[in-house]
Each structure stands twice: as C-alpha cells, then as structure tokens.
Amino acid sequence: MTLRAFALLAAMGLTSSIEAAVPLEVLPARTDINWIGISTPSADVIWLSGSSSTIGRSVDGGASWDYFQPASADLEFRDIEATSASEAYALSIGKGGASRIYHTGDGGRNWQLHYRAGSNQFLNCMAMSETGEAWVYGDSVDSLWSMVRGADGRNWLTARNVVDSKPLPGEGGLAASGSCIRYKNNVWVIGTANATTARLLIKRDFGIRFKAIDSPLPAGPSAGIASVWPFSQRHALLAGGDLNNSEARPRLVRYEDGEFTPLSEPPLAGALYSLTVLPDGAILVSNPDGAALLPAANEAWLRLSEENIWNSACVAGHCYLAGKSGYVAKFSWPAAATD
Template identity: 35%
Template sequence: MTPHRKLSIAALALVMLGGFGFTPDRGPSWQLTDTGVTARFRGLAPVSGKVAWAAGSAGTVLRTVDGGRTWASVGPPEAAALQFRDIEAADARHAVALTIGNGADSRIYATADGGATWTETFRNDEPAAFYDCMTFLDRRHGLALSDPVGGRFRILATSDGGRTWRVRPTDGMPDALPGEFAFAASGTCLVSAGGHAWFATGGDATARVFASRDGGRSWTVTGSPVPSGPSAGIYSLAFRDPRHGLAVGGDYAAPTAAPDGSAVTRDGGRHWTVSRTVPGEYRSGVAWRGRTALAVGPTGSDVSHDGGVTWRRFDTGSFDAVACTADGSCWASGQDGRIARLSR
C-alpha cells in the first residue's frame, strides 16, 4: 500500500486489531515459487521473508536464502528412500528434519552448515513406534511425537538443539484411546508456544488435544468438538501464545466436506469451541500471522481475521503445510513441488 492510499475504516481496524491485516478489497494471495522438483512438501520451516526450508518425499530437502527466487536441494543423500514430514529451522544454517515410518524409517537428521552435511541424530529401534512431528520450545529444547506404544503416546526429547535425543518415560502421559493416533500431514500435530506444548489426535471416536506445561514431561488431555474417525480428526494445531490456539482437520478420505472442522481455544487447550464459520473442507495446516490466521489443505486456503472464529476462502490451490515468521512472512507447501509465499 502506498503512503498516498487511504485505509478504509474496516481495513484500519484489521491492521490495528490483527497486527498483520489484509485489506478487504484485496485479500491475501499465494505467489508460487519455482522449486524445480516434484516432491510433496509436508515439512515447512520458514525463518524469515528470505530464508525458508522445506522437506518432503523421496528424501528431498530444499532451502532458499533469497525469498524463494532460487532453491537449493540440500537433503542428506542417505535419506533418498525416506519420507520427510517435518523440519524445524533456527536460521539459514541450522535445521532438524524428521522422516516417518515404522521402525527404523522414523529418523531425525540435523545440519549446522545449511544442509552441506547432515548427521543422523536418532533412529527409531522400537518396531511399534511411528514418529509424526516435532517442535522446538527454544533453540536447544525440542520434542518429537510417536503414535502410541503400549497404549500411550511416546515423546522423544532433545536439550542440545537436536544433536542427541532420548525417549521420555510415559508415566506422565494419559492412556491413548484404542484407535487413537496423530497425523503426519504437515509437521504441526505437535506444536509449542511460551514453553508449553500441545499435540492433537484423531482415529478414534474423539479428536483430542494433549497439553504439557513442563517441557513435555507430563501431559493432560481434553476432548474436542472436531469430528474424529479412522481417517479423521485434528490434523494441525497453532498457538500464538500459551492461551490462544487453533485446531483444524477433517477427513483426509473425504476432503470436500468437513463439518465442525475447525475450533478455537482461549485457555490453553482446556476447552475448545467450534468456529462460527468453518472452512468447510479438510484442512491439514494452520498458522498464526499476528492475530490473523491461515489454514490450508488440498482443496484451498482460508483466512480468519478474528482469531479463527470465522473463516473465508481466498485460494483454491492445493497445499499441505503453512507457516509464518515473526516478521509476518507466510509460506505454504504441498504436492508437485509447490511452495509459495503470501502476498501482503
């Protein structure tokens, strides 16, 4: 917006209330970048408007340092047969990436030189474990989530930036429901804010949210109103602080219909309320941009200017993951090598 263009009252209210607002006469839009690959990117870790990482199928990891004008393929060669589903980055040089699968296919790799070299820092040796997603509470302390082993979800923890990991005892973890699991859809089934952590589930009769206020050592759990089933539940969480959170999901097998597929909390996940206006279709990723929120899925993208209470569609392209940075830059990634930046 030029200095000579006056804001409408509605637009000014959005800017004042939302921190990063979109004018009603020109909504947000995605600007695709040329990645030069066809991998499906469910792992996404933007650092700023210039620096971003993406991780996906066939062991592919990309990095840009020029806002998406060019991308470098920097994945570990030994992971070419694996599927990355999450990546967390601290800056242009430091990143930690998670591959999924039963047994030894669940691994974690770390780089400290922009992807020039990688170290495998964890390889799962529990046949029943299947790691879905990661989060970092700060640069040193991180958590990774596995589907239930012996009836309880399993937490992996690092205190040195991902160089070493250890499995946490499950004493502080509530029992899982018989068919409950987490979704490795966008790297956001496990998230954190202000030293707290949350993870979301589906698969059984109730989609639930687990919360930890002590760095992942102990957890509480609460049910949500988001419908759950064999391929349905909460696929993504986002918290902008320890109290205000969003949950989106639906049914991957029925992507064009998701009644009650989004919910909000204002008390740290103790209670969840269905959005007044939901996206209405399956959404696999959600993110905060100031007080504005974005949700993405294979059938489109939605924006909310009121903290997830109401949503409006603004794009019909397919994306799996969305993430925003402290400077207000937002990125989305998905199938066929699609990575985009949000146009303000």
C-alpha cells in the same frame, strides 16, 4: 491494502476472486517433489522438506533454492524445524525404522542421523523451543505413548510415561503437515487422532506430564487434530477433521478456559491440514483444496488459492505456502506485525 479495506471488500462480496483478495507469488521450487514440511526462521530464509528424501533451502525469500538429500530417496520428510539459515532438523516418517531425525549445522551440505525409531514406531511431527528442547509425537505402541524428547537438540530419548492418562486404543497422530505438535508462548501442545476421541495434550515448558483433554473434533480412523497453535496453557486453536468424510465438523476450534468453541468454517473442502496464526491474530489454514485466511477483525474468510497445499508458515508479515507437485508460493499480509 489495509485490514479495513479487506473487510469492506468481503462485505461487498468482492473477495471471490482469489488473486484480487491477496496476491500470491508462485516461487520456482522443484516441481518433482511434494513439499510437506516448511520452516521460516526469518523472512528471507525458507526450509522445505518432502518426498524423495529431499530438503530445500532458500536464503533470498524463495528466488533461488539449494536442494539436499540427507538419506536414501525412499524416505519422506514430513516435518522440518530450522533455527537459522545454517541449522535445521528434519523428520522422516514411517515404520520399519523409516522414522528418523536428521540434523545439519552447515546449511544442508552435511546431515547427521540423530535418531532412528524402532521398527514398530511411527513418528508424526516435531517441534522445538528457543532453548533447543524438542518433542516428537508418535503413534502409541502397545498401549503406551510413543514420543521422543531431545533436551538439547543433540541427545534424543524415547519417552512413554509423559501424559497424565494412557493412550486410547489406536491413538496416534496425523502426519499431514508436521504441525500436530507445536511450542509457543512457553507451552507445548499436541493434537491426537485415530482414536474414539481426538484429544488435546498440553504442558507448560517446566511441566512433567502432558494433560489430556477431550476435544469435539471428528474422531476415528484417519480423523482427529492435524494442527495446533498454543497461546497459553489455557488457550489454543485446533484444526483437523476426517480424511474419510469431508463433511465432518467442526474442523477449526478454539480452546479457552476449559471450553471448546467452533470457529467459522473456512471455504475449503475436507479436513484441514495446517494452521498458522499471524501476529495480528489472522488465521491461515490449508489442505489439498487450497488455502484460506480469516482476518482477525472480520468473520469473512478470504480464499487464497485452489492449489493442493499441505503446509504454511509466516514470519515478519511474509507467509509461505507449500504443497504437492512442487507448489510453493508466498504473500504479504499488510496487517501482520513484524516478529
């Protein structure tokens, strides 16, 4: 179905049927795991991370899966960044040394602990560039930023003096989907939470420090920016909200040339957890109330699912959704160009 056909259906009010809008294929992943992190280095290769220290990998588009447990079952892997079918980095969260980075170079058969955070350090999300540079964003500690940088994917060091201003009291992140930091288009972007203002932190790949910019997204405890998507140093999308107030707005905002513009609200209740932009400009968001897609040429949202979905990823016209109780699904978006 073409994008014009989707827009026509929306205008006629015929997209209320979830299945009729964009058919989803539910994949046979383990149902005893809450899947939170997802990474798709290619259309057929999918990596998942989640509860019970479990990692999942498929090399056939989700038809079959292999499962791995890099550490003791009490860890929760909120983020995974894969570079291929063989190599991936997994981030677990928590204090007391539970925030860790594990690496595999042999498709998950063996995992090495690359970084273990201090007892008072809580890491939220991780992103990697094509060159292997990585940044991990964590909650501030003792009025200092608490991040981790890996220059080459092998050596990881704590970074504190990396923002042009000090953190606000309590400033940290939302580890809902592992996407509060992202690298794209030679730009690193971070979304903050839990403080009096939700801020956008942005840096070019050759820059020394992140620039902190106040945003209009809901702020306060358990509120802020959960997911980011950079287009350039002056242009990004931000998604989030307030986990304690489902009516808090705005939840989806465009930042461009110093201005913030709220976008049309998706048909999902509560704070948004994940944000994915397809190559044609369509916007995909998800949270425990489901998933929704906004076609690039149309202001009418398509409701895709009512499942509890924490994360999404798209590559080469194939999109994958991951969430609670083992839910994993995929769909094809006809308007998406091949990456």
